[in-house]
Amino acid sequence: MNDDIGALDDLQHGIEFDGQELAVELDMENGAAKWAVLAGRISVDPYNEDAKRRVPHVNLSVFMDEVMECLSPDEFASIIAMVRTHCNRLEKVHAQLLQARAEYH
Template sequence: MPNPPVPPATVRSGNAPVRSWVRRITQGGQLTETCPPYCTDTHFNDDSGAVDDLTHGFHFDGPELPLFDSEQGSAPVPVLAGRVQISPYSISQRKRAPHLVLEPVQDEVIENLSPDEFAEIISKIRAQCDVLDEIHARFVAIHAEWTETLP
């Protein structure tokens, strides 16, 4: 007898109900799984499977930038997106703790970041933004000088 479909996850607030379901384990047996409060995953396909392939978490979007591809030309690509997640049954101790998966550019990830490692990346990106501000100021001046040379 198949399990009923898993209802979509929502972020709990106030007296929102705890979301739990029975998960059939591929290797045999079952367990009752409960989403942590921050989980927004739907878990539609998580009524059965290997015990260690379950994750809970939420995704965050990044801005789109027009990146150039020699075959496709320029196209908007999300950057600095990611996901906060936990893999409660993973064999990796780092994955069993809440961790961040950062996607600096679409389909390229930095996995299993701790809060301190994520802070280090944020610091590097902020420092690079300061460099970009300096380059922008120089670029504006260079462009203005060039404009003055036009007939």
Template sequence: MSTLAPASTPVPAPASPAQPPPPSPRTWLRRIDGGGQIIEACPAYCTDSHRNDQDSALDDLQHGADFEGTDLAVFDAEDGTCAWPLLSGRISVDPYSEDARRRVPHINLMVFQDEVMEALTPDEFAAVIAQVRAHCDRLEAEVLGELVRAPAEYR
């Protein structure tokens, strides 16, 4: 006599929603100042409208996507306290630039308003992130502790 359990009908796994196909690159016919035309294609990350890139100099084209920083309330002698962005920027590529660093995707990091680190490679951007993270860790571990202790000593 067999002690095997009766075979059960396999339960099908729930169907996963179909993944949409990746978007095809946006393309457009671009007329080049001075003559000629070219079909341009945006990289997948590009969010630029290219509204003003229909007729332009070849090296004026840039593809990119902006990213927001964090706003800090900064005192301004003329306006009082106002929000200043910190560490915002843009992933960019300037495909026709004379500067080889700009012809590959890079970061333009606005450290704070109007102060920019340009054309950072992935390794350079990672180093900036590590440096800022280490500084924030030190602020939290050392400076915050001193600030918490300071009022008791001040009295």
């Protein structure tokens, strides 16, 4: 948070990490726009009232304005594993698509 008072609980340290940009079709009039998925920030809010925020954590922007906040290392590892599993499923779907296109006349 930013305010004119500069209260200690507003102090935050961290570093952002990029996500993968995807071209997302927003609507017929505006066409596609690039949106980053799985971008985020490693943060620590040393004076925050919430104990989870006072230690380093990840805030992960899943898509657009949807954010998973205050992920611990274990929670973040769980998300990574789920995304990896999903990507493996997507590779199977890709193979099915290739087969379907090969058989399409």
